[in-house]
Amino acid sequence: MMKTLHVVKIGGNIIDNEAALLAFLKDFSQIPGDKILVHGGGKIATQMGEKLGIPQELIDGRRVTSAETLDLITMVYAGLIGKRIVALLQSLNTNALGLTGADGNAILGQKRLVKTVDYGFVADVEPSGVNQQAIQQWLSAGFTPVFAALSHDGQGHLLNTNADRVAAVLAMAMADTYEVHLKYCFEKNGVLQDIHDNDSYLRTLDKSQFESYVSQGIIQQGMIPKLDNAAQAAQKVASVGILHADHLLKSIQENTIYGTSIL
Amino acid sequence: MMKTLHVVKIGGNIIDNEAALLAFLKDFSQIPGDKILVHGGGKIATQMGEKLGIPQELIDGRRVTSAETLDLITMVYAGLIGKRIVALLQSLNTNALGLTGADGNAILGQKRLVKTVDYGFVADVEPSGVNQQAIQQWLSAGFTPVFAALSHDGQGHLLNTNADRVAAVLAMAMADTYEVHLKYCFEKNGVLQDIHDNDSYLRTLDKSQFESYVSQGIIQQGMIPKLDNAAQAAQKVASVGILHADHLLKSIQENTIYGTSIL
Numbered sequence: 001m002m003k004t005l006h007v008v009k010i011g012g013n014i015i016d017n018e019a020a021l022l023a024f025l026k027d028f029s030q031i032p033g034d035k036i037l038v039h040g041g042g043k044i045a046t047q048m049g050e051k052l053g054i055p056q057e058l059i060d061g062r063r064v065t066s067a068e069t070l071d072l073i074t075m076v077y078a079g080l081i082g083k084r085i086v087a088l089l090q091s092l093n094t095n096a097l098g099l100t101g102a103d104g105n106a107i108l109g110q111k112r113l114v115k116t117v118d119y120g121f122v123a124d125v126e127p128s129g130v131n132q133q134a135i136q137q138w139l140s141a142g143f144t145p146v147f148a149a150l151s152h153d154g155q156g157h158l159l160n161t162n163a164d165r166v167a168a169v170l171a172m173a174m175a176d177t178y179e180v181h182l183k184y185c186f187e188k189n190g191v192l193q194d195i196h197d198n199d200s201y202l203r204t205l206d207k208s209q210f211e212s213y214v215s216q217g218i219i220q221q222g223m224i225p226k227l228d229n230a231a232q233a234a235q236k237v238a239s240v241g242i243l244h245a246d247h248l249l250k251s252i253q254e255n256t257i258y259g260t261s262i263l
Numbered sequence: 264m265m266k267t268l269h270v271v272k273i274g275g276n277i278i279d280n281e282a283a284l285l286a287f288l289k290d291f292s293q294i295p296g297d298k299i300l301v302h303g304g305g306k307i308a309t310q311m312g313e314k315l316g317i318p319q320e321l322i323d324g325r326r327v328t329s330a331e332t333l334d335l336i337t338m339v340y341a342g343l344i345g346k347r348i349v350a351l352l353q354s355l356n357t358n359a360l361g362l363t364g365a366d367g368n369a370i371l372g373q374k375r376l377v378k379t380v381d382y383g384f385v386a387d388v389e390p391s392g393v394n395q396q397a398i399q400q401w402l403s404a405g406f407t408p409v410f411a412a413l414s415h416d417g418q419g420h421l422l423n424t425n426a427d428r429v430a431a432v433l434a435m436a437m438a439d440t441y442e443v444h445l446k447y448c449f450e451k452n453g454v455l456q457d458i459h460d461n462d463s464y465l466r467t468l469d470k471s472q473f474e475s476y477v478s479q480g481i482i483q484q485g486m487i488p489k490l491d492n493a494a495q496a497a498q499k500v501a502s503v504g505i506l507h508a509d510h511l512l513k514s515i516q517e518n519t520i521y522g523t524s525i526l
Contacts, residue, residue: 052314071343079342080334087365091419097366102350104360141400143367156354
């Protein structure tokens with residue numbers, strides 16, 4: 001029987017709120033067995049960029065990553081947020097390691113080619129870029145990897161990488177050797193049919209429903225790439241859920257997704 | 264026979280210079296076998312602090328660490344500099360991990376008690392605070408730990424920690440199981456008798472000479488705590504050297520310290 005591995009992505013609105021982050025980490029630390037945390041840190045990076053006078057440009061919700069912005073993200077994601085999470089998890093008896101895709105050559109990305117838009121130092125990543133051996137070594141030794149949303153190109157450069165995508169490729173790659181459960185945690189109860197009603201979350205979502213909701217405009221904006229990643233991962237891993245951070249631990253303890261199950 | 268472990272501390276003036284840093288990392292990556300790198304990043308943190316309007320106060324060459332300054336240091340040391348070094352080392356076939364003392368609970372520190380000066384979020388660290396087992400696991404698995412100068416208190420807080428001290432306690436702790444060679448690399452040829460003459464470096468320095476040079480004012484300022492650490496480590500490890508970064512690889516290859524040997 002394969003061992004269970006929980007891959008959890010935590011969203012920006014939880015990270016931005018100190019009390020919510022601590023509550024989430026307390027729950028995360030209680031997940032039994034092998035686990036991986038993936039985080040971004042969007043708003044804090046944007047605020048720090050303003051303070052430093054680094055203009056932040058978003059195109060279709062994606063951050064255009066100049067060399068200065070890459071430095072900013074490296075500081076904020078891998079430094080400020082990642083290492084703060086690691087210190088908090090250590091106090092909660094979880095033996096965390098604060099990593100990027102460069103650490104241990106864990107996630108090799110490809111700098112995105114310029115088509116219509118030059119996104120700069122941004123990577124596309126695939127499950128084949130994940131170094132399964134390194135991650136297995138960490139997990140087997142009892143460490144809990146905490147990944148900031150950065151990969152590297154193997155040529156000495158870090159690359160900004162979508163955190164939802166990082167979680168998906170980690171989950172898919174590790175599914176070769178683990179029974180992987182992937183959960184996207186954020187401040188809503190799931191994929192909402194009515195954006196103003198937190199109880200309107202879908203209990204399940206399959207591919208044809210997803211396409212239909214997108215065409216109807218019910219699923220919009222940042223939720224679309226998140227669900228693209230979730231749907232792709234669902235082909236390969238044991239379960240994929242999109243749920244409120246407060247419902248993570250209960251969902252794992254009861255082996256039921258209190259949120260939206262991606263089929 | 265014990266395995267050899269090289270612990271190398273790299274100074275701020277090398278880190279601040281992109282070409283010098285890359286040249287140093289090329290040499291570091293060629294050190295055979297097990298190795299650990301320790302870095303600070305003083306000037307970049309000071310510059311970033313100015314840009315962010317976080318006033319930086321130094322008392323006797325030590326940085327007073329407010330909560331804001333701790334965040335600044337965490338961003339710059341563990342994020343910007345640490346992860347940039349990791350990405351560069353990966354391109355040089357060195358399987359680096361960018362760590363703080365919180366990662367893997369590697370270095371537990373004690374927040375410095377307020378005597379005459381409140382240094383804020385600053386730690387004192389001892390060899391007993393080093394998690395030998397975690398470091399052995401990383402080294403045995405082929406990873407090269409790259410430590411930013413931060414420890415943690417086990418209660419969820421990172422703490423600013425002198426980089427020379429971090430290198431010394433890592434070297435002393437690991438000397439229980441490795442033949443440890445500790446090298447402090449910077450932009451001078453060694454401990455200079457005449458600060459203006461880079462060729463005036465002492466070939467060797469023992470404890471009584473050190474005390475005499477300090478009382479004569481030949482050894483001054485930041486060099487005093489560095490040498491305190493070096494002298495303490497020399498009691499326990501196989502060799503301690505203070506040398507120019509350009510002379511690191513040659514010193515290791517020829518098993519001779521081209522710089523100042525601390526006896």
